Amino acid sequence: xxxxxxxxxxxxxxxxxxxxxxxxxxxxxxxxxxxxxxxxxxxxxxxxxxxxxxxxxxxxxxxxxxxxxxxxxxxxxxxxxxxxxxxxxxxxxxxxxxxxxxxxxxxxxxxxxxxxxxxxxx
Numbered sequence: 729x730x731x732x733x734x735x736x737x738x739x740x741x742x743x744x745x746x747x748x749x750x751x752x753x754x755x756x757x758x759x760x761x762x763x764x765x766x767x768x769x770x771x772x773x774x775x776x777x778x779x780x781x782x783x784x785x786x787x788x789x790x791x792x793x794x795x796x797x798x799x800x801x802x803x804x805x806x807x808x809x810x811x812x813x814x815x816x817x818x819x820x821x822x823x824x825x826x827x828x829x830x831x832x833x834x835x836x837x838x839x840x841x842x843x844x845x846x847x848x849x850x
Contacts, residue, residue: 734784735791735798741781742805745774749812756819 748771755763791799837845 734788735795738781738785739802741778742802745809746805749809752816760823
């Protein structure tokens with residue numbers, strides 16, 4: 729096994745994660761609801777593969793300078809995934825908070841309430 733194998737596999741997983749995050753983002757923006765169980769299952773499986781990939785990278789010998797650009801691309805992709813995931817979390821929070829469909833207007837204050845308020849603040 730060469731050093732490029734774990735790096736290439738890691739880059740591929742990072743790209744898949746980014747695609748999945750984009751899909752989740754589209755789902756949240758278009759449907760304004762949480763993604764389905766199928767998408768969440770794919771995400772969990774991909775994150776497990778990412779953990780295995782990171783373990784393989786740690787176990788591999790240190791890459792030489794020629795592999796540095798590939799590692800930098802993987803880091804950049806992970807940062808993009810994290811940024812998109814943060815946006816997805818914000819969208820999910822926004823859409824999960826229950827909003828009342830029709831707010832009842834506040835009734836006007838009674839004359840006694842107004843008298844008490846004006847009496848406190850002459």
